[in-house]
Amino acid sequence: MDGVHDMGGMDGYGKVVPEPDEPVFHEPWEGRVMAMNRAMGTTGTWTIDRARFFRESLPPPVYVSASYYQKWFLGLREMLLEHGLIDTDEIVAGRSLRAGKALARGPFTAADLPRVMTRGRFGRPPQAVARFAIGDRVRARNIHPMGHTRLPRYVRGHTGTIELIPGAHVYPDTAAAGQGEHPQWLYTVVFDSRELWGEDADPTVTVSIDAFEPYLEAV
Amino acid sequence: MKPVSAPAHPGPEHGSPLSDTDIRVRALETLLTEKGYVERAALDAIIEAYETRIGPHAGAQVVAKAWREPEFMQALLQDASKAIAALGHVSQVGDHLVAVANTAATHNLVVCTLCSCYPWEMLGLPPTWYKSAPYRSRTVKDPRGVLADFGVTLPAETRIRVWDSTAETRFLVVPLRPEGTEDWTEAQLAAIVTRDSMIGTGLACLPQGA
Numbered sequence: 001m002d003g004v005h006d007m008g009g010m011d012g013y014g015k016v017v018p019e020p021d022e023p024v025f026h027e028p029w030e031g032r033v034m035a036m037n038r039a040m041g042t043t044g045t046w047t048i049d050r051a052r053f054f055r056e057s058l059p060p061p062v063y064v065s066a067s068y069y070q071k072w073f074l075g076l077r078e079m080l081l082e083h084g085l086i087d088t089d090e091i092v093a094g095r096s097l098r099a100g101k102a103l104a105r106g107p108f109t110a111a112d113l114p115r116v117m118t119r120g121r122f123g124r125p126p127q128a129v130a131r132f133a134i135g136d137r138v139r140a141r142n143i144h145p146m147g148h149t150r151l152p153r154y155v156r157g158h159t160g161t162i163e164l165i166p167g168a169h170v171y172p173d174t175a176a177a178g179q180g181e182h183p184q185w186l187y188t189v190v191f192d193s194r195e196l197w198g199e200d201a202d203p204t205v206t207v208s209i210d211a212f213e214p215y216l217e218a219v
Numbered sequence: 220m221k222p223v224s225a226p227a228h229p230g231p232e233h234g235s236p237l238s239d240t241d242i243r244v245r246a247l248e249t250l251l252t253e254k255g256y257v258e259r260a261a262l263d264a265i266i267e268a269y270e271t272r273i274g275p276h277a278g279a280q281v282v283a284k285a286w287r288e289p290e291f292m293q294a295l296l297q298d299a300s301k302a303i304a305a306l307g308h309v310s311q312v313g314d315h316l317v318a319v320a321n322t323a324a325t326h327n328l329v330v331c332t333l334c335s336c337y338p339w340e341m342l343g344l345p346p347t348w349y350k351s352a353p354y355r356s357r358t359v360k361d362p363r364g365v366l367a368d369f370g371v372t373l374p375a376e377t378r379i380r381v382w383d384s385t386a387e388t389r390f391l392v393v394p395l396r397p398e399g400t401e402d403w404t405e406a407q408l409a410a411i412v413t414r415d416s417m418i419g420t421g422l423a424c425l426p427q428g429a
Contacts, residue, residue: 009360016348036247039257052334103256118311123314164317166317197360210384
């Protein structure tokens with residue numbers, strides 16, 4: 001979706017403000033939100049792509065004004081409701097009013113900690129021969145899917161060069177929609193900054209994205 | 220029309236404009252535990268891991284080793300996941316880590332314009348600025364301006380390569396090793412490898428007064 005989350009190249013947000021000696025969490029609730037997201041993420045109810053889609057689907061004014069972990073909290077709560085794991089009346093009551101549902105991989109217990117601490121694997125056996133090779137010139141397609149996509153707006157319609165091919169990976173666009181993994185070849189595509197931002201752009205800058213094969217067309 | 224100047228702090232990136240966030244988070248946790256979906260102690264363990272064990276020291280150890288051992292550097296740049304997994308004890312890095320080394324000619328800078336993708340296993344949880352709108356919006360368009368916000372100025376001819384983390388690949392920058400550290404131990408070197416230098420918003424520098 002062409003959402004406010006797709007921030008690459010937008011102006012007006014001001015300077016980056018680093019915080020010296022920043023704590024891991026600024027408030028205890030931020031840690032609880034992170035942990036609840038990680039824990040529920042391992043129960044097999046939804047994919048990481050679906051979690052991202054719920055966060056980026058927050059209303060734009062909420063997305064830009066809420067803090068990072070507030071977005072995680074709101075996205076998590078929406079997903080729990082959407083998947084029927086909790087109900088609105090229970091949120092109002094602040095407690096459980098009916099029995100929980102069975103989770104695909106069972107509840108998250110302390111014994112599951114290693115599972116959450118190990119990075120997920122997204123590589124999959126390729127379903128077809130790779131359409132592009134390293135060095136190929138490709139154009140990012142001018143597409144505007146209403147669902148989740150990982151093709152940022154600022155590269156659409158622009159031409160770049162394939163530099164790396166990390167392999168075939170879970171396709172976020174279908175995984176986020178609950179339509180399965182449909183593995184696709186992934187390519188690191190590098191763009192000249194003048195191709196992206198015009199002739200006045202800094203010629204010493206190049207920008208790469210990782211693009212799934214359906215995002216690209218031959219030039 | 221007169222342009223409106225950008226506010227110094229465009230939005231709350233932490234803290235709580237919603238005063239009852241804390242209460243609502245507690246309520247949700249109660250709900251999830253009463254439903255039997257999560258154990259409270261398991262949540263405590265996740266928080267404890269990120270607060271105490273998983274952090275930039277893992278990445279710094281890898282960079283320091285790469286600086287000292289050309290063979291490890293080569294293996295790291297060829298397949299970072301494999302090279303780090305072979306060390307056995309650093310971090311559960313998974314399959315999709317890519318290490319990119321800065322050179323005198325090229326500086327690497329990592330961002331996630333769409334959300335907050337970051338090499339957690341190497342650097343811990345990302346700092347607030349990395350997840351903020353200013354960083355996510357400007358880095359791909361004005362990386363020198365972003366570096367200036369960090370007090371970093373590169374020579375005008377240095378090429379800048381920005382890596383936008385749009386898939387599950389994660390990027391670790393291997394900063395340039397400062398001159399004068401030729402006989403340093405791995406531990407001494409690791410101490411000067413900052414988190415920001417492994418994102419690309421900082422440089423590895425000799426300590427002040429050294």
